[in-house]
Amino acid sequence: MGKIFETIDEQLQAFIESQQIFFVATAPLSDAGHVNLSPRGLDSLRVLGPQTVAFVDMTGSGVETIAHLKENGRITLMFCAFSGPPKILRLQGIGEAITLDDARFEEVQQDLPVLPGVRAIIHIQLDRISDSCGYGVPQYEYLGDRTQLTDYTERKGPVGIVEYQRKKNRVSIDGLPGLDV
Numbered sequence: 001m002g003k004i005f006e007t008i009d010e011q012l013q014a015f016i017e018s019q020q021i022f023f024v025a026t027a028p029l030s031d032a033g034h035v036n037l038s039p040r041g042l043d044s045l046r047v048l049g050p051q052t053v054a055f056v057d058m059t060g061s062g063v064e065t066i067a068h069l070k071e072n073g074r075i076t077l078m079f080c081a082f083s084g085p086p087k088i089l090r091l092q093g094i095g096e097a098i099t100l101d102d103a104r105f106e107e108v109q110q111d112l113p114v115l116p117g118v119r120a121i122i123h124i125q126l127d128r129i130s131d132s133c134g135y136g137v138p139q140y141e142y143l144g145d146r147t148q149l150t151d152y153t154e155r156k157g158p159v160g161i162v163e164y165q166r167k168k169n170r171v172s173i174d175g176l177p178g179l180d181v
Contacts, residue, residue: 002132007050008091012129015089016047016079020142024055024122025076026068026095033174036064042145045077046112051129053077053091056112057120059153059161063169063178066097066120071176075124083142086134093126099179117153117161119169119179 005012016022020041027035045055057065069075075095081087097120098108108121153161162181169179 002130005129005131008047008053008126008129009050012089012131013047015081015087016045016053018084019079019081020145021080021082022055023078023080024065025078026065026074028068028172028174028176029072030174033176034064036062036068038065042115042150043113044115048111048123051093051126052124053126054108054112054121054123056115056118057097057122058115058149059117059119059165059169060149061168062173064172065095065122066099066169067172067174067176067178069095069097069122070178075122077124080137081134082137082140086137088132088134088137090128090130090132091124091126092128092130093124095122095124097121098123101180116150117156119161119165 022040022045023037024040025037040055045053047053073094075093077091079089098105099120108123112121156164165179165181170181171178
C-alpha cells in the first residue's frame with residue numbers, strides 16, 4: 001500500500017541516493033502541448049532539505065523541462081528500485097530552472113556535483129512525497145554510467161556548448177521559451 005510522507009526522511013534519502021536513474025516529468029499548460037518524460041542519471045541529484053531537491057540539468061537536444069518550468073513550474077520526479085526490494089517513489093512539486101546567468105547559480109551549485117555541459121540546476125520545492133509498491137517493475141543489473149554525454153560536452157568545450165544551446169535549446173518542441181542564450 002502506498003504512503004504519503006510529509007518530508008524526505010533518512011530512509012527515503014538513502015533510497016534516493018542509491019538509485020542510478022530517475023525520471024523527470026513536466027507538461028505545458030496547453031492541452032495541445034506535449035508531456036515530457038526524461039531519464040536522468042550521472043549522480044546529478046541531491047536532497048537539499050526535507051522538502052527540497054535539486055539536480056544538474058545538462059545540455060541536451062531538447063529543453064522541455066526548462067520551458068515547462070518557466071511556464072508553470074509543475075514537475076514530478078520518479079525513482080524505481082530496479083534492484084533490491086521493490087519500491088517506487090514520486091516527488092512532486094514546483095520547480096525552477098536556475099541557469100548559469102542567474103546570480104544564485106554558484107551558491108546552489110555548491111551542493112551539487114560539477115558536471116561538464118551544465119545549462120541549469122533544477123531546484124524543486126516538494127509539495128507531495130509518495131511511494132508505491134513497485135511490484136511490476138522488473139529487476140535490472142546496473143553496469144555503470146554511460147560516458148557519451150560528458151565526453152561530447154568536453155569535446156565541444158564551453159564555446160561549442162553555448163553555440164549548440166543557441167541552435168537547439170531556445171524553444172521547446174511546442175514553441176515555449178527555453179534558454180536565453
